Amino acid sequence: MRRWLALIVACAALPAHALTLGELAATLATVDASRARFVEIRTLAALGTPIERRGTLAYNRPGKLEMIVDTPIAERMTIADGTMTVESRGTKYTGRRSWRGTSRSTRSHRTTC
Numbered sequence: 001m002r003r004w005l006a007l008i009v010a011c012a013a014l015p016a017h018a019l020t021l022g023e024l025a026a027t028l029a030t031v032d033a034s035r036a037r038f039v040e041i042r043t044l045a046a047l048g049t050p051i052e053r054r055g056t057l058a059y060n061r062p063g064k065l066e067m068i069v070d071t072p073i074a075e076r077m078t079i080a081d082g083t084m085t086v087e088s089r090g091t092k093y094t095g096r097r098s099w100r101g102t103s104r105s106t107r108s109h110r111t112t113c
Contacts, residue, residue, distance in 0.1 A: 052071075
C-alpha cells in the first residue's frame with residue numbers, strides 16, 4: 001500500500017524526493033482527491049520486448065486508491081478499507097492481505113502524462 005500511496009503522491013506533482021511515512025500521511029490529509037494519467041513500461045526477464053501500459057491513477061480521501069489500465073488489457077486495481085480488488089478479463093479477485101513488492105524479475109517505470 002505504501003508503494004501505491006507514494007505513486008499517487010508523485011502524480012499529484014509534489015517535489016521529487018523521498019518522503020517519510022509521516023510526511024506522506026500529512027500530505028495526503030490535505031488532498032481530497034487526485035487523478036493522473038500514467039504510462040508504465042514493464043521489462044520482464046522472460047520477454048524480449050517491454051510491455052507498455054497506459055491508464056489513470058486515482059486517490060480519494062480517506063484511503064481509496066485505484067489504478068485503471070486502459071491498454072493493452074483493460075483492468076482495474078482498487079485498494080479501499082484494507083481490501084485490494086483486481087478486475088481483469090472478466091475475473092475479479094478480492095483479498096485482505098499485506099501486499100509486498102513485485103517480482104524481482106519485473107522492473108517498472110511509471111511516468112505521468
